[in-house]
Amino acid sequence: MSDTDTFLDELEALLGKPGLLRDSDAMARYVSDWAGESLGAPLAVARPASVEDVAEVVRRCNVRGIAMTPQGGHSGLVAGALPARDGQELVISLERLDRVRDIDPINFTMTVDAGCILENVKRAAWEHDCDFPLSLGAQGSCQIGGNIATNAGGLNVLRHGMMRELVLGLEVVLPDGRLWQNLTALHKDNRGYALQQLFMGSEGTLGIVTGAVLKLSPRPTQSRSALLGMPSVQAVVDLYSLARRDCCDLLTAFELIPRRCIELAMEATPSLIDPMDQPYPWYVLMEVAATGPIDLSALLEQLLEAGLERELVLDGALAASDAQAAQLWQFRESMLEGQRRRGEHLRTDLSVPISKIPAFVSEASDAIKALDAECEIIAYGHVGDGNLHFNLLPPPTMANEKKKAYLHALETRLFEVLDGFDGSISAEHGIGRTKREAYLERLAPTERELLEGIKTLFDPKGLMNPGRILPPR
Ligand SMILES: Cc1cc2nc3c(=O)[nH]c(=O)nc-3n(C[C@H](O)[C@H](O)[C@H](O)COP(=O)(O)OP(=O)(O)OC[C@H]3O[C@@H](n4cnc5c(N)ncnc54)[C@H](O)[C@@H]3O)c2cc1C
CATH class of the missing domain: 3.30.465.10 (Uridine Diphospho-n-acetylenolpyruvylglucosamine Reductase; domain 3)
Incomplete structure (x- = not known):
């Protein structure tokens, strides 16, 4: 029996049979993420059910020099929670610690x-x-x-x-x-x-x-949502600035959605009906929420009127009930599924200062179109955070084996444009494995030294999630 087998037998004795998965069928659920990205072959999957058991598993891995991959709901999109292909990493799933x-x-x-x-x-x-x-x-x-x-x-x-x-x-x-x-x-x-x-x-x-x-x-006692048809990204940002001031600081969400995403949402959820009589190039999906006695409908109506008067807004649908609001938000959810069904594409989560969103969208779109006019650009995001998902979809006819190199070239160009705006290549999903090289290229030497010092202080053997954010030791 190999050392590794003995180690795993001992872990199984500690955690019980449901606490350690070794069979490849049982482990299948733990090696891929929401996007269908699949990396691996874990050594095994540990599922400790107490804090003490997590600590004991980690202690034993540290003594034996075994690499560990902490895993939550594996919804991360940068391959951080997925074990490597080499069969050397022990996945430690937290799913049984749920109290x-x-x-x-x-x-x-x-x-x-x-x-x-x-x-x-x-x-x-x-x-x-x-x-x-x-x-x-x-x-x-x-x-x-x-x-x-x-x-x-x-x-x-x-x-x-x-x-x-x-x-x-x-x-x-x-x-x-x-x-x-x-x-x-x-x-x-x-x-x-x-x-x-x-x-x-x-x-x-x-x-x-x-x-x-x-x-x-x-807990808010009331909320109101609205979907607005907009002429341009500049109008969206101008309306955001107005809404921040005029909505008594009660704004909870302000999302930019392009027309293409409304179509993708309707493709993914056929029960969704086009929300307005005619299509608009851009939409805002927004929500205000409050706990006290305040008339949120009046607040939204006033904002809509001001937006129409200034020609920022072309049309608007205010949800009259919670059910209608839920339907508007269903567009936001279903458009993600619609994109996922388009197969492999470049998913980004970048950020720029809010005031620079329009210029960034315009410059980045021109740069991508100059590389390939056939590439489909889908830019949406959380306007109030300056956070855009500037996603790029290869032409549907492109052969699968060409996509990786194609998307990498587009990403490189996109990030060059982003650098000109002093933006961030990750506003949400983190660095993981997939953004590591782009991240390291942009790190100042002093910052890198400090980060590597912190990693070494906490994890001198480099066993905890190796190769994520920083290179493996
Ligand atoms: C449809 C969809 C929408 C999303 N929308 C957003 C969004 O709006 N905003 C946003 O920020 N993200 C978003 N994400 C990304 C993702 O949901 C988040 O990053 C989320 O926080 C990941 O949680 P998880 O439990 O799935 O972590 P995992 O994917 O399991 O892990 C993510 C990282 O955290 C580490 N990790 C997990 N658990 C632990 C732990 N207990 N201790 C230490 N490390 C741990 C993993 O090793 C990995 O590096 C979205 C993803 C999807 C699929």
Whole structure:
């Protein structure tokens, strides 16, 4: 029996049979992501059911020099949670750590296991008239630990911020198996370095998050949504600036959607009906929400009138009920599925200053079209965060084996344009493996030195999620 077999037998004895998967059929679910990207062949999949078991698994891996891949809901889109192809990485799935530990509705905090699915966390908060305001398309599968590790944002960042602003305390198993516990529920705490912030966005490279204290908001008692037909991206940004000022700071979402996405949504969900009498080149999907006695419909109507008067808005549909609002938001969700069905394409999550979105969309579109007029550009995103998904779809006739090189050339050109706007190549999904080279090319030497120093301090053997963000050791 090999050393590895002995190691796995010992892990199985620790975790029980459901706690360690070794059979390739049973492991299949853990090697691919939402986009169908599949990397691997893990050594095995460990599914510890307690914090102590996570710590013991990590401790043993550290002693034996075994690489580890922390995994949440594998909805990440940069191959960070997928094990490598070499069969050397042990996937450590947090899915069995899914307990809501405590809710304090007066302190507006909630303590949860890292494996809790985001949607379940939101539901648990609602039961106490509170809200955990992180909202994203993958919320039915992504986990709080994954959200923390990727510093996730989503639809409501413009009002509530990203995970860095929504987490107060953390519990982390460090790469050598030690448990670092700082489950503080303090809203203000200025004692020295904020270590927990280091783990937010670290993509599982510094340790495995096992628990967190989340910051809650009051649950909105009312919300209103509207879909607006717009003539240009410039008009969208101008309307955003107006809405930020005129909506009493109650704006929770402001999404840019191109016509093509409305069509893709209707293709993916045939029950959706074209929302307006005629098509418009761009749309805004927005939401306002409040807890107190305020007339949100009047607020939206006034905004729509001001937008029409200034010729920023061409047409508008205000949802008259929650059911109608849900249908408008169904377009936002279904358009993602519509794109996914188009097969391999370049998915980006970049950001620029909000005021520069129109110039960026125009310049980047020209640059891509100059490379290939047949390439389909789909640019949508969270306007209030300056965050665009500037996605590029190869012509449908292109042979599959040509797509990788084609998309890489387009990405290189797109990022060159982005550099001219001092933008970020990752506003949401992180670096993982897929953006590592582009990220490293743009790192100043001092910054790289500091980052590598942090990694070495936490993980001197380089065993925790190797090759994500920084090169493997
Ligand atoms: C349809 C769709 C819509 C999306 N929309 C958004 C959006 O609006 N905003 C946004 O920010 N992202 C979005 N995403 C990306 C993705 O959902 C987020 O990155 C999410 O936070 C990942 O969570 P997860 O549990 O699925 O993590 P995984 O994909 O499992 O892992 C992501 C990374 O975190 C690490 N990790 C996971 N769990 C832990 C843990 N407990 N401790 C340490 N490291 C861990 C993994 O190793 C990996 O590097 C979307 C994805 C999809 C498929």
